[in-house]
Amino acid sequence: MGRLFGTDGVRGLANRDLTAELALDLAVAAAHVLGDIGAFEGHRPKAVVGRDPRASGEFLEAAVVAGLASAGVDVYRVGVVPTPGVAYLTEALGADLGVMLSASHNPMPDNGIKFFARGGVKLDDSIEDQIESRMREPWDRPTGGAVGRVVDAYDAIEQYKEHLLGTLAHRLDGLTIVVDCANGAASALAPEVYAAAGANVIAIHAQPDGLNINDKCGSTHMEDLVAAVLAHGADAGIAHDGDADRCLAVDSLGRHVDGDHILAILASAMDREGTLASATVVATVMANLGFKQAMTAAGIMVVETAVGDRYVLEAMRDGGYTLGGEQSGHVIMSEFATTGDGVLTGLHLLAEVAASGTSLAALADAVTKLPQVLVNVRGVDKARIHDCPPLQDAIARAEARLGDAGRVLLRPSGTEPVVRVMVEAATQEEAQAVTDELAAVVLTELALDD
Numbered sequence: 001m002g003r004l005f006g007t008d009g010v011r012g013l014a015n016r017d018l019t020a021e022l023a024l025d026l027a028v029a030a031a032h033v034l035g036d037i038g039a040f041e042g043h044r045p046k047a048v049v050g051r052d053p054r055a056s057g058e059f060l061e062a063a064v065v066a067g068l069a070s071a072g073v074d075v076y077r078v079g080v081v082p083t084p085g086v087a088y089l090t091e092a093l094g095a096d097l098g099v100m101l102s103a104s105h106n107p108m109p110d111n112g113i114k115f116f117a118r119g120g121v122k123l124d125d126s127i128e129d130q131i132e133s134r135m136r137e138p139w140d141r142p143t144g145g146a147v148g149r150v151v152d153a154y155d156a157i158e159q160y161k162e163h164l165l166g167t168l169a170h171r172l173d174g175l176t177i178v179v180d181c182a183n184g185a186a187s188a189l190a191p192e193v194y195a196a197a198g199a200n201v202i203a204i205h206a207q208p209d210g211l212n213i214n215d216k217c218g219s220t221h222m223e224d225l226v227a228a229v230l231a232h233g234a235d236a237g238i239a240h241d242g243d244a245d246r247c248l249a250v251d252s253l254g255r256h257v258d259g260d261h262i263l264a265i266l267a268s269a270m271d272r273e274g275t276l277a278s279a280t281v282v283a284t285v286m287a288n289l290g291f292k293q294a295m296t297a298a299g300i301m302v303v304e305t306a307v308g309d310r311y312v313l314e315a316m317r318d319g320g321y322t323l324g325g326e327q328s329g330h331v332i333m334s335e336f337a338t339t340g341d342g343v344l345t346g347l348h349l350l351a352e353v354a355a356s357g358t359s360l361a362a363l364a365d366a367v368t369k370l371p372q373v374l375v376n377v378r379g380v381d382k383a384r385i386h387d388c389p390p391l392q393d394a395i396a397r398a399e400a401r402l403g404d405a406g407r408v409l410l411r412p413s414g415t416e417p418v419v420r421v422m423v424e425a426a427t428q429e430e431a432q433a434v435t436d437e438l439a440a441v442v443l444t445e446l447a448l449d450d
Contacts, residue, residue, distance in 0.1 A: 005128040007308050009114030011103050014056030018111050020063040023101075027067025029135045030097065030115055033127060039096050039118060045073045045148075048090045048156075050081040051101035052185040052243050053208035056111045060101050064113065069148030070141065073097070076153040080208075082185045082244035084341035085160040087120035091338070092159055102185065102243035105220050108213050120338040122310060157189065164193050164344055167336045170355040173198035177350065178237040178250075180225040181206040182218025186244035190343050194238070197347060198354075204228050214241065219248045219329055219342075226254045236353065236360045238346040239329075246329035247345035251361035259327040260291040261364040262349055266331070267300050267323055268366065269352045275322060275335065276300070282315045282324030284308070289407050289424050290369040298366075307411075309340050370406060371428040373435040377419045380446035382412035385419055394441040398423070398434050406431070408438065417448065 004010055010026065012018040031047075034040065047068050051057035065075050076093055078086065083100045090098030098116030106112075115123050115131075123131075172194065179194060181187040183205045191203040204224060205217035217224060219239040229237040229250050236257075237250035249257035263281055270276035280301040283291065287302070295302050303319060305311040309332065312324040316334055325331035330340035337344055353360050385391065391410075398408050406425035413420060421439050425431035 004132045007310060008104070009112050011106065011110060011112035013109055014054070014060065014111035018060065018113070020059055023060045023063035023113060024067035025135045026113055026131065027064045027099065028071050029131045031068055031071035031073050032134055032139065033130045034097055034117070037127070045097070046076065046093070046095040047073050047097040047099060048076045048078055048086055048093055048095045049099045050078045050086040052213060053080050053183070053187070053210055054103070054108055054111055054213055055210035057101045060111055060113070064099050064101065065150055069150055071148065072142040072146055073148040075148055075150045076156065077150060078156045079154045080185055081157050081160065082189065082343065083114065084245055084337055084339050084344065085157060087116050087339045088160050088163055088337065089156050090116045090118070090120040092163070093156065100243070104243045104245065105214055105218065105241040108211055108215065122313070122339065161189060161193055164347060165196055167344065168197060168347055168351050170351045171198040172350050172354050175236065175350060175354055176200040176202070176232065176234045178202045178204060178225060178228045178232060178234045180204050180218055180222070180237065180239045182214050182240055182242050183208040183212040184214065184218065184240065184242035184244060186240050186343055190240060190244065193343055193347065199350065202228065202232055202234065218242065219246045222248065222250065222256065226250050230254045236350060240342045244342040245340040247331060247342035247349070248329040249349060249360065251364055252359060253361050255361065255364070257360060257364045259325050259329045259331060260288050260369065261367050262329070262331055262345065263323070263325045264291055264294050264367045265352055265363045266348060267295065268298055270323055271298065271300055277320055277322040280319065280321050282312050282321050284312065284326050285409060286327050286422070288327070288369045288372060290367050294367045313339070370424040370426065371431045372422065372424045373431040374420060374422045375435050375439045377421060377439050377442045379417060379448055380419050380442055381448055382417055382419050384446050385410055385412055388445050390445050391441050394438055398438055401434065408434070410438070410442070419446065
């Protein structure tokens with residue numbers, strides 16, 4: 001059996017992989033581990049529990065709340081709220097633990113459980129391993145007044161809204177925007193916050209019914225957002241995912257503005273304001289070469305990490321950096337948040353549009369994206385990717401061919417026998433040709449035996 005925790009909590013098909021029993025056991029084990037390592041420091045422990053609108057979140061929330069309360073933890077149940085909202089409220093309410101029930105951008109049948117420690121920070125791998133190892137262990141159950149109490153604290157979301165608005169130095173007056181809420185956790189909050197900041201807001205996919213989250217909408221399906229921006233003549237469109245920790249955008253011309261563009265816009269603005277620590281932005285190896293070239297031209301250093309927002313966070317903490325993110329729209333502004341926050345990102349992106357008097361289209365044009373091709377080569381021995389001379393020779397030839405006008409990245413999948421081949425080049429045709437050549441070498445040299 002593999003590790004229960006993945007790179008972003010525990011996730012799986014709700015009521016099949018992720019059951020009520022598993023959710024309860026995880027909650028109990030988390031309470032025991034955090035208590036034993038001194039996280040509760042002799043006081044009565046508190047936890048914040050939130051969820052996205054998925055139907056399965058209703059019974060999984062009940063299971064988590066029951067597990068925590070049975071272990072003597074008082075629970076603030078905050079209801080439907082974005083993942084970064086739970087992280088913020090864990091700190092704001094003085095809680096020792098935060099739990100979010102969401103599978104982010106995954107389809108509705110999936111769900112997940114993500115834990116936050118005191119201060120709203122993600123748990124270390126070592127603590128997750130301890131939680132997993134202590135599930136279903138015998139324990140002395142509290143009784144009487146020692147059991148946890150449950151409080152419905154649905155109005156706590158107002159604190160989160162006030163926090164978001166309080167981070168802005170410039171209002172959004174004069175902007176007309178379309179917001180695609182993915183029928184997710186920010187369906188009520190996001191339109192309210194953008195409107196309170198001064199924007200004229202048109203909300204789409206903002207009527208969650210428990211079944212329609214991420215269904216052909218949000219940051220993974222932006223066709224409706226593009227159409228709405230063009231139909232309304234809006235200045236911009238903002239797309240969130242199911243738990244609103246992502247933000248992607250659309251400019252007034254209907255062009256996609258991805259995480260690379262957003263990072264570049266925010267980094268340049270923060271650098272001018274003197275809030276970009278060490279004039280450095282953190283991005284993953286998947287960031288487009290055009291992004292890196294734009295940052296170099298602006299005098300901003302780029303620190304690269306492995307793919308995954310947790311690695312971005314680690315690099316930001318280690319270096320004391322204030323901005324980082326991924327192409328997918330996970331953007332972390334550490335001055336205001338402990339994790340990626342889609343609504344926070346959208347607010348600051350739009351504030352730069354309003355403050356600069358420059359269109360989002362013009363701001364995004366500062367990054368000229370190189371054509372990129374990504375191919376997944378399946379059925380191969382991914383462990384040999386760095387120990388195969390013919391493949392390394394092929395990579396060297398490709399890099400020499402592309403020179404400074406492109407790049408090659410091969411990386412193994414973390415979950416399946418797949419090698420991902422990514423090539424950027426000056427033209428789409430050249431990127432495709434080099435990708436095809438490398439993929440053929442991978443398939444030939446690393447093929448698994450039947």
